[in-house]
Amino acid sequence: MESVQKNFLRRRRAIRKKHRRLAGGYVTRVNRMGVIEHRPRRSLGRITIMPLVLLAAMFLAFKAVLYVQLGEEAYLSHLDNLTTGSAVERAGAMVMQIDPVTERVLGLIETHL
Known part of the structure; x- marks a missing residue:
């Protein structure tokens, strides 16, 4: 049984x-x-790729708009202040550095202004 x-x-x-x-x-x-x-139905997991791409694009646009609003000197001075702070601030400074993709977005924004 x-x-x-x-x-x-x-x-x-x-x-x-x-x-x-x-x-x-x-x-x-x-x-x-x-x-x-x-x-x-087969799935790639709970997180799909499109929201991640959208989030990355929004972040790059945010960095570019912030750079344009503050200007080059003020933006770089803020980054310098972050590099002397805590570990979290240093990580934020690394993320907020101007990279090639951000430079390209900056070029697009500046041509439309």
Whole structure:
């Protein structure tokens, strides 16, 4: 009787696992035997790439606009002040440095102003 109980619990766990995976989306297909099957939709994880690209673009635009608003001298003096601060401030200074991508965005912004 105990083996029957274990077999039942194993099948129930498998069904629940499949239902949880199908809850995230599924694709319906007909297999070679003509049976309709539901398979979980493949995903790249919970985080998709588009929001990350959008966040990076917004950050680069923010750096460029800040640079244009403050001017080159004031922006660089703020970065110098950050490099002498705590570890968090030094990390912020590294992130806020002008890189080639930001220079290109600056060129786009300055041509439109």
